[in-house]
Amino acid sequence: MPSAAFAISITSLVPELILAAVGCVVLLMTQAKSGSVRRAVPGITLSGIVLAILILRFGHLLGISVGADSINGGLVFDGLAGFVRVSALILGVLIVLVSWVQPADEERGEFFSMMLFSLAGLMLVGPSADLIVLFLALELVSIPTYIMVALSRPGPRPLESATKYFYLGAMAAAITAFGFSYLYGVTGGAALDAGAVDRIVDALRDPDSPAHNLATIGLLLSVVGLLFKIAAVPLHFYIADVYQGAASPVAGLLGFVPKLAGIVAIFKIISLTGWATTEGALFWILWIVAVLSMTIGNVLALRQTNIKRMLAYSGIAHSGYMLVGILAGPIVAGERAESIMGDGTAAVLYYVVIYGIANLGAFALLGLLRVRGRPCETLRDVAGLLRYYPSIALLMALSMFTLMGMPPTPGFWGKLSIFGSALAAAEFAPALYHDWIIALVIIAVLNSALAAAYYLRVIAAVLLFESDEPAEPTPREAPMIGALLCGFLLLVFAFYPKPLMRLGRDASDRLLVPPPTVQVESTSAIVAEATLLDESPPF
Amino acid sequence: MLVAYLLVGAALFALGLIGFVTRRNLIIMFLCTELMFQGIVVNLVAFGRYPLDGNPTLDGQVFSLFLLAVAAAEAALGLALVVLLYRYKGTLDASVWKLLKDV
Numbered sequence: 001m002p003s004a005a006f007a008i009s010i011t012s013l014v015p016e017l018i019l020a021a022v023g024c025v026v027l028l029m030t031q032a033k034s035g036s037v038r039r040a041v042p043g044i045t046l047s048g049i050v051l052a053i054l055i056l057r058f059g060h061l062l063g064i065s066v067g068a069d070s071i072n073g074g075l076v077f078d079g080l081a082g083f084v085r086v087s088a089l090i091l092g093v094l095i096v097l098v099s100w101v102q103p104a105d106e107e108r109g110e111f112f113s114m115m116l117f118s119l120a121g122l123m124l125v126g127p128s129a130d131l132i133v134l135f136l137a138l139e140l141v142s143i144p145t146y147i148m149v150a151l152s153r154p155g156p157r158p159l160e161s162a163t164k165y166f167y168l169g170a171m172a173a174a175i176t177a178f179g180f181s182y183l184y185g186v187t188g189g190a191a192l193d194a195g196a197v198d199r200i201v202d203a204l205r206d207p208d209s210p211a212h213n214l215a216t217i218g219l220l221l222s223v224v225g226l227l228f229k230i231a232a233v234p235l236h237f238y239i240a241d242v243y244q245g246a247a248s249p250v251a252g253l254l255g256f257v258p259k260l261a262g263i264v265a266i267f268k269i270i271s272l273t274g275w276a277t278t279e280g281a282l283f284w285i286l287w288i289v290a291v292l293s294m295t296i297g298n299v300l301a302l303r304q305t306n307i308k309r310m311l312a313y314s315g316i317a318h319s320g321y322m323l324v325g326i327l328a329g330p331i332v333a334g335e336r337a338e339s340i341m342g343d344g345t346a347a348v349l350y351y352v353v354i355y356g357i358a359n360l361g362a363f364a365l366l367g368l369l370r371v372r373g374r375p376c377e378t379l380r381d382v383a384g385l386l387r388y389y390p391s392i393a394l395l396m397a398l399s400m401f402t403l404m405g406m407p408p409t410p411g412f413w414g415k416l417s418i419f420g421s422a423l424a425a426a427e428f429a430p431a432l433y434h435d436w437i438i439a440l441v442i443i444a445v446l447n448s449a450l451a452a453a454y455y456l457r458v459i460a461a462v463l464l465f466e467s468d469e470p471a472e473p474t475p476r477e478a479p480m481i482g483a484l485l486c487g488f489l490l491l492v493f494a495f496y497p498k499p500l501m502r503l504g505r506d507a508s509d510r511l512l513v514p515p516p517t518v519q520v521e522s523t524s525a526i527v528a529e530a531t532l533l534d535e536s537p538p539f
Numbered sequence: 540m541l542v543a544y545l546l547v548g549a550a551l552f553a554l555g556l557i558g559f560v561t562r563r564n565l566i567i568m569f570l571c572t573e574l575m576f577q578g579i580v581v582n583l584v585a586f587g588r589y590p591l592d593g594n595p596t597l598d599g600q601v602f603s604l605f606l607l608a609v610a611a612a613e614a615a616l617g618l619a620l621v622v623l624l625y626r627y628k629g630t631l632d633a634s635v636w637k638l639l640k641d642v
Contacts (some may be wrong), residue, residue: 143616163620166617170617180579185590241640304641
């Protein structure tokens with residue numbers, strides 16, 4: 001019944017379709033002659049995202065089943081999809097508020113439409129259960145972000161950073177796609193379902209089979225290509241230049257949208273192995289990349305006086321912490337406890353969102369401040385804020401404390417649960433790997449302490465130092481509301497982390513249990529059966 | 540048969556990667572990423588036609604069509620960026636762009 005399946009897919013995708021449609025409308029509004037139409041662009045973008053949230057939450061009252069738990073057209077609407085869609089839309093509201101006044105008036109339409117397309121892509125990464133859909137969703141996340149970096153402010157700097165970002169991104173996409181092609185070769189189909197998991201696991205177990213090398217290379221290349229999205233070590237070169245060249249709100253967006261997309265895509269690829277991250281080649285790759293990302297990111301960040309570059313390098317370190325959680329894997333403790341301790345992937349999902357909010361908040365404040373008319377970038381620029389603008393100073397300190405992982409900020413809960421689940425995973429790992437996982441956790445904790453040094457420098461500059469020429473906030477309401485909302489959410493998650501953690505638990509539930517293979521009824525199986533009868537290829 | 544096609548695909552991909560890393564001309568670097576994508580397309584079509592086991596599926600061919608569409612979108616964006624960069628400096632050499640770096 002392809003028509004019924006098609007109808008289900010379309011209604012499930014209503015939130016994404018709203019974003020894409022509003023994106024097209026906003027794109028056309030750029031061409032309007034009157035300035036008042038162009039000035040309405042951010043408002044329309046925001047209402048589109050809010051409408052998508054309402055449909056996602058209350059759509060079932062209208063008969064729109066946005067969360068139909070079925071596999072249709074390569075999409076599965078499980079807990080992970082729900083987590084990604086909700087967090088993408090909530091962060092989307094913050095991002096729109098923060099970048100409300102960002103690019104010049106004439107380019108605002110293009111800018112906000114690209115933002116909407118990127119968010120729609122992120123929302124599609126969550127439910128994708130097919131190599132083709134996953135790849136297209138990842139590209140839908142990336143390509144608009146290259147354009148956003150280029151458009152975000154005038155001058156040659158954003159162009160240079162967009163070009164670096166684009167070229168490395170195209171290469172990383174090609175590496176990912178090469179890995180995907182080998183995975184497709186091993187599984188014999190593009191679907192990421194139980195049948196595909198069986199084939200990959202069989203191929204990895206049997207070193208003599210011809211599929212063994214293909215599966216290993218495919219997995220490693222897919223994961224390595226995706227490291228670009230989360231800016232982990234072999235593909236991290238671009239990040240400081242991109243953050244520095246782009247306008248601050250765009251840098252804030254880059255800390256969340258591509259990162260969540262990359263993390264979720266890595267989840268989906270690693271689930272193909274039955275989450276065999278505590279042994280074999282995958283373990284070593286993740287271990288080495290995690291250690292190098294944490295250490296190199298933190299050491300490079302220590303040397304910076306430019307806050308944008310410092311936050312960029314610290315983003316590499318945060319990706320390292322996330323990889324520790326990925327290495328731990330989902331629900332290692334076995335028992336379904338209420339907390340996310342012992343559930344590495346849930347902890348990572350929680351951490352990505354918290355990091356995204358704190359990072360966005362910090363960049364929002366940087367974008368808001370001006371020193372002699374130019375944007376605020378260095379430590380000297382933010383010095384002495386407490387005396388003149390205490391609310392901004394305290395928000396900045398809150399963001400920095402969260403990124404640092406100071407208890408009781410949500411950053412602390414995130415780090416605690418990631419490292420705790422890695423320790424829990426070590427208990428279940430083979431003896432040789434046990435010690436290496438413990439070593440990884442120790443390195444991660446030492447790195448967190450190292451990171452405190454440069455975050456404290458910013459906090460000290462903001463709260464303690466004096467400046468005879470303080471930065472001034474631009475008198476804009478929307479970015480300030482966005483920054484306040486970021487701070488508010490951080491406080492909420494500091495004292496009520498449960499709801500977000502429970503969402504993360506639900507999301508990681510299905511990672512060990514792949515969606516069942518349903519192609520028995522679908523057309524490709526019928527084609528395959530027909531070919532069995534007459535022994536000729538179907539084309 | 541499959542092995543020969545895979546070798547061609549891997550060779551195209553490797554040439555593209557080497558070219559991307561060694562060349563400094565923006566257009567050539569972009570063409571190298573295209574070469575990498577073509578290597579992937581060869582892989583996908585080969586796996587679709589000669590699967591390791593089981594019957595041929597069409598997923599690989601479909602994937603390669605979408606991949607070409609993505610490559611075309613990237614070409615549109617990449618060439619637009621190259622034109623803008625050329626207007627600033629009048630050269631296609633990537634190494635003249637050093638506005639952003641560690642101090």
